[in-house]
Amino acid sequence: VTRHLDARTTIHPIPSGTRDVLPDEMRELRDITEAVRGVFELDGYGEVWTPALEYETVLGRGGGAPPAYRVFDDHGEVLALRTDMTVPIARLVATRYPTAEPPLRFCYFAHVYRGVRPHRGQNREFLQAGIELVGSPAPDGTAEALSVLCHALTATGLRGYRIGLGDASLYRTLLRSYGVEDAVGDRLLLALVARDFVALESELARLELDDADAQQLLRVPQIRGGPDVLNDAQGPVAEAVAGLRRVHGLLAPEVADRVIFDLGLARDLGYYTGAVFEVYDPALGAPLGGGGRYDDLLGRFGRPLPAVGFALGIDRLHIALAGEEAQT
Amino acid sequence: VSLGLTIAVPRGALLKDTLDHLDALGLDTSEIRTNDRKLLFGDIGVVTMRPSDVPTYVEAGAADVGITGKDVLTEQPERDVYELLDLGFGRCRMIFATVDGPDPSAEALRRLGVMRVATKYYKTAAAYFEQTGRQAEIVEVKGSVELAPLTGLVEAIVDLTATGTTLRENNLVIREELFVSTARLIANPVSHKLKAAAIDAMLEKLRAP
Numbered sequence: 288v289t290r291h292l293d294a295r296t297t298i299h300p301i302p303s304g305t306r307d308v309l310p311d312e313m314r315e316l317r318d319i320t321e322a323v324r325g326v327f328e329l330d331g332y333g334e335v336w337t338p339a340l341e342y343e344t345v346l347g348r349g350g351g352a353p354p355a356y357r358v359f360d361d362h363g364e365v366l367a368l369r370t371d372m373t374v375p376i377a378r379l380v381a382t383r384y385p386t387a388e389p390p391l392r393f394c395y396f397a398h399v400y401r402g403v404r405p406h407r408g409q410n411r412e413f414l415q416a417g418i419e420l421v422g423s424p425a426p427d428g429t430a431e432a433l434s435v436l437c438h439a440l441t442a443t444g445l446r447g448y449r450i451g452l453g454d455a456s457l458y459r460t461l462l463r464s465y466g467v468e469d470a471v472g473d474r475l476l477l478a479l480v481a482r483d484f485v486a487l488e489s490e491l492a493r494l495e496l497d498d499a500d501a502q503q504l505l506r507v508p509q510i511r512g513g514p515d516v517l518n519d520a521q522g523p524v525a526e527a528v529a530g531l532r533r534v535h536g537l538l539a540p541e542v543a544d545r546v547i548f549d550l551g552l553a554r555d556l557g558y559y560t561g562a563v564f565e566v567y568d569p570a571l572g573a574p575l576g577g578g579g580r581y582d583d584l585l586g587r588f589g590r591p592l593p594a595v596g597f598a599l600g601i602d603r604l605h606i607a608l609a610g611e612e613a614q615t
Numbered sequence: 616v617s618l619g620l621t622i623a624v625p626r627g628a629l630l631k632d633t634l635d636h637l638d639a640l641g642l643d644t645s646e647i648r649t650n651d652r653k654l655l656f657g658d659i660g661v662v663t664m665r666p667s668d669v670p671t672y673v674e675a676g677a678a679d680v681g682i683t684g685k686d687v688l689t690e691q692p693e694r695d696v697y698e699l700l701d702l703g704f705g706r707c708r709m710i711f712a713t714v715d716g717p718d719p720s721a722e723a724l725r726r727l728g729v730m731r732v733a734t735k736y737y738k739t740a741a742a743y744f745e746q747t748g749r750q751a752e753i754v755e756v757k758g759s760v761e762l763a764p765l766t767g768l769v770e771a772i773v774d775l776t777a778t779g780t781t782l783r784e785n786n787l788v789i790r791e792e793l794f795v796s797t798a799r800l801i802a803n804p805v806s807h808k809l810k811a812a813a814i815d816a817m818l819e820k821l822r823a824p
Contacts, residue, residue: 572676
């Protein structure tokens, strides 16, 4: 793939969605990761490494994003580059800590690999910083993860960020309570994950529902804002909403003030079971990171424990910090 | 007066109806109507651009919300934006057409196993033929698509049509309709959370008959 521009210049390309980091940028990235690492360590999260390459069958057990890069090893086994750190750490807990007393706290700073369209703040190889809190159920575990998240973001110097908080099971529960079959509900959930409220509205119109019920199914996932918006969400979603209130009630004021409730929040990874959250900053048009509860994931690796975690995109965090700096 | 939002507005066929809707929101759009060279109208929070650039600006957060056609959104499925409302105007159809008479695309499929299709909507056309189980070689053209089947470049076209006049004048007939396109209101995913009140107020006014 070596290309010659002219007699003196030779270009050796690197794969689409990857990039080099040179010293000036690296110093800034280091400042960010060191600030975040300090918070993680202080809060008792021990740093781990896992292999960038894992057996595809092992990763597939976790149900995360499908791998984009695969190779055969010398025995003909299929290896895949990890697409997140949550699934490898679930494997690590089940195999390396089979009998350890929970809760277990881990953090990581690791590159992950996805087959995405490269654009600003989104490469195919990108650095994530995150934690996994294993064996601590809702609401306490969720509140702890949100607190660590906010402390880490504040430690980097980011000022304008907010945390969107929702529940991955909320909309499915709502659909079932109105008697919508799961096969039909899947199409509605797909529209919600695709952020397509026009498709959601037209799918709802095709169902034989009361107007009031259809309105409710369209309105609830658009509810977002401060704690007072939860007053509008009664009935079938009351249990999920009460769960979000319990989490919120456990947060220190400086963390609680950052939270926006978002009843339509749907993360696209398959393993989330309860509370889910995303980080927003006005200086960037895409979330800086996110996470949530995945209470069934550890069980798939043979150590059933409730768990919660989050990952921050370091490149996006860097862009948002630079953006905030430019605004002042 | 602005709505506290940056709005990406499409120039071209959707412009007039879009501006009528913005008037109804209380924005003064008279300068946009009279000045077709100026692109940025900061006092009312409007930026104007080609319809196909609207998702780019909204996804990146350079605009909080935008208005563009469903045809554009279908052609750019990877854009991470909220699709909030079908505004109903700018109605047109994405169609599959060939010259009149015996269907040359069917004949090409039967004898050669693949048909050639000219379009400006590469991804839309490729996805449609994949879903309907037909092998197609998509030929991307930038200008008048109707010319391609008349010269033997392709057997068929996929294109957007409002009235069908241009198709008829070029002896082309619609064989299939892919979907109906109308103007949509889209929003940046972060603005949708951080400027929820402004966006919901805009939605409510646009929904009102």
